[in-house]
Amino acid sequence: MNRRKVFIIITAAIMLVSAAWCAYLMLRPAGENIIISQDGKELYRIDITRTPDRNIEVEYEGRKNIIEIKDGEVRMQHADCPDHICIETGRLRPDTPIVCLPNRLVIEYENSTVDGTAR
Amino acid sequence: MDVKRLTKLGLLTCLALIIFIIELRIPDIVPIPGVKLGLANIVTVYCIYTFTPAETAMMLFSRILLGALFSGNLMALWYSIAGGVLCFAGMVLLRRIADEKNIWFLSVIGAVLHNIGQITVAMIVLKSKTVIGYLPFLLISGCIAGLFTGISAQLITKRLNKN
Structure with a gap:
């Protein structure tokens, strides 16, 4: 060969x-729960099937992110970063998290971690 | 290193930078961070087959540093450096196995290693394991983009090194 x-x-x-x-x-x-974490620390754990529509504001070193929860779907509505990749990602899907690298923000489904699937 | 080689490397750095900056203007096709063509890699692959590893490293890292400065995205610098170092090391090692007819393979592996480096830095910066979920998507796009830039580099190397 x-x-x-x-x-x-x-x-x-x-x-x-x-x-x-x-x-x-x-x-x-x-899953039903989403986890919003920043710099490796968990900030929110929300059951999106039950929570009412709301916006969540998260700050990092003076920069702001606004996360929108609407009709059981999650997306990044606003971000103070140069690239806006997190906004372009669109709604949160179970396969990949929404990531804002400059503001160290991760939004993910609870069962999407490696540990979660092994359980 | 004589002046002729230094001039050539300077010109290649410049060429890679121009390609890099033009590529930034191409809108993203897929909304996944990190998915891109990586056209500037054509110059790196050509260098590996034409210059010594040390000379290629000089060219590559000047390009990454200046590219990050020109694009104004210093956050991306760490990802580029991590990807660049892994990609460069892998390609230098593979250079011994892959002859001039298999340059495309060098580029594919380079792209794959670049993606792995980027995701590793993202996992460290975000302190999140979930980000690894991006890796398979990046690997597929990396293979396709690497194949494309590799075939381009192979054609260019073949023609430029004829005389």
């Missing part, structure tokens, strides 16, 4: 494993 074939197989293997991992994350059922 020549090198090129080995390289193609390795590339295909990385893609397949990642695709399987993606599928696993996306097919996992969403």
